[in-house]
Amino acid sequence: MPKPFKKTYKFAAYTSTYITLFLTLVMGVFFYVQGTSSYWFLFGFVVVCYLFSFFIIQFRVQKFIYKRVVKIYEDVRLLDAATFSPKRVTTDMETLTKEVERFAENKKLEIESLKVRENYRREFLGNISHELKTPLFTVQGYILTLLEGAMKDKSVRKKYLQRANKGVERLIYIIKDLDMITKLEVGDLNLNEEDFNIIELVQNVFDLLEMKAAKKRITLTFDVDYEDSIFVYADRERIQQVLTNLIVNSIKYGVKDGTTEVSIEEFVQNKVLIRITDNGEGIEKENITRLFERFFRVDKSGSRKEGGSGLGLAIVKHIVEAHKEKIYVESQLEVGSEFSFTLEKAK
Template sequence: MAKNFKRSYKFALKTSIYISVFLTLISALFLYVANAFEWYFLLIYAVSCFIFSFFVIQYRVEHFIYKNIQKIYNNVRLLDASTLRPGQVTSDMATLTREVEKFAEGKKMEIEALQVRETYRKEFMGNVSHELKTPLFTVQGYIETLLDGAMKDKAVRKKYLNRAAKGVDRLIYIVKDLDMITKLETGDLHLKMQNFDMVEVVQGVFDLLEMKAAKKNITLTFDTDYEPVWVHGDIERIQQVLTNLVVNSIKYGKNDGTTEVNISDYKMDRIIVRVSDNGEGIEKKHIPRLFERFFRVDKSGSRKEGGSGLGLSIVKHILEAHNEKIFVESVFGVGSEFSFTLEKSKKQSEIGSETNIF
């Protein structure tokens, strides 16, 4: 049975006293009327009543309360109530109340967390559906048009097949990005760590996106001339991080604008890379959600510009896989700055200890 019944002892003691006093008084009155009153007999009778009453009441109270409270504990444990520890069943109502309140508070927090997750899940599924639906319907429309007779016209056939191919490419692009995020979250994507020159990687990204930037007459540039800056990481993934950040700066940048990259010391063993632009900027209320999958500040405008809506989410996961940080600063209507840290290579750390290279 239960281990802790201190409160029931107190209850049994008081109740036994009340019963014993009552029975003793009745017996004394009876003996007085019968002219057989003996005080020692009455004392023995009172003690006997008390002892008998105490044990009977204590047993019944323990059995009754424990039995019912045990049912509560058993039912609560079915809900995996880790706050109600095994072996701590008690008939103390105050203790039980505290434990149940603690349990209820924990479950309330769990329910609130589940509600947030459910809202996110619904929004995520809606976004996935929308992102996949658009290219799927595009491909379906062109193929159905060709099957309905447009295939006979060679010019139309070629044009529609090219457009359908673009829709398929977009689908593949989205699926690949989703696959990468899944691998990053589950740890299935292994990083190939090596030493490389960060300046060279940035310049490579500039060269890759030069034509895209030229369409809006946006200049891609360093803030100053740099000597090689050696860092340690997965060069392909860091190039992907830079590419996504620069693409975003071009996508949301103003015509005739500038995307500038700055590299500087962050700590003794780390550098920080800043990608800044003078584009439209981001409202403060949107910043906490920037790295969510498919989250778009301007849903209509962003979709016109293309992309999977997963770029910043991938950036965050890649940097977390490197155990690095990413920061965002933005003023709406003025511009934005995304920055991230990277570990210096041992070679760069030795050079940096001798002199400040930046």
């Protein structure tokens, strides 16, 4: 809350007193020289002179300050003169100065925020152009090679068309993820919430990613044997996407002969906490806060070799938040990472 202006009249009161004393003295000398004495007239003169001086000075100084402050607003261009009302201007210069400084500080913060957004926008455009142009140039290269004569060789033709198709599939993958994250950010994605067994869903994801994990000799496992089912209330398809993205990341950044472990435990009130823990590369502390940004990659060169749109974790965060739940990250470099999120238990 801004500090309110004090309605002060000190400046006008003191100045009016000095003017009145001076003019009264002059009038007294004049009466003395003339040899006349009119105390009632002199008293009336004092009252009228003081009141007239007081109101004129108070009004004119306020108007003078207001004009000068507006001029400062226009010259500095950090402040919007339209936000400053003449009703708020008094002769209390200390409070006025603090108010102007407060306006300046607020506008400075707004400008800094805009600069951060502009930098983010530039980085985002640079990332998306890179993500799109890589498969586009790949597809274009194979097609041009075929058009220049390689089409006549059936074996080369088939191989190049298959590689071009992979490039097109990657483009489609990126565009689908962009479309999804746009819907998530504007709240245009409807959730089909239902009761389902989260243990069974995790096992399904393990089965889908078994071959991918086997290539790096990574073991996908639960922390314990869950004999009883644990039912949650959420969108089954979206939560499967969350689990898939998180486990794929643990495989992508995992070490050979490593482990990706999933645990489900009771959380506060009617919540369960799903943890995905690995003993992979880990994440540097300064990168953790940026993990959920679109196209942000911890290891840009390595992760691109593994594929992906660079939007996986951003989508994960939006899906979890669309369920009005929380997602957490803990990681230590060369030790491993743990991603966890909450879900509502089925009633």
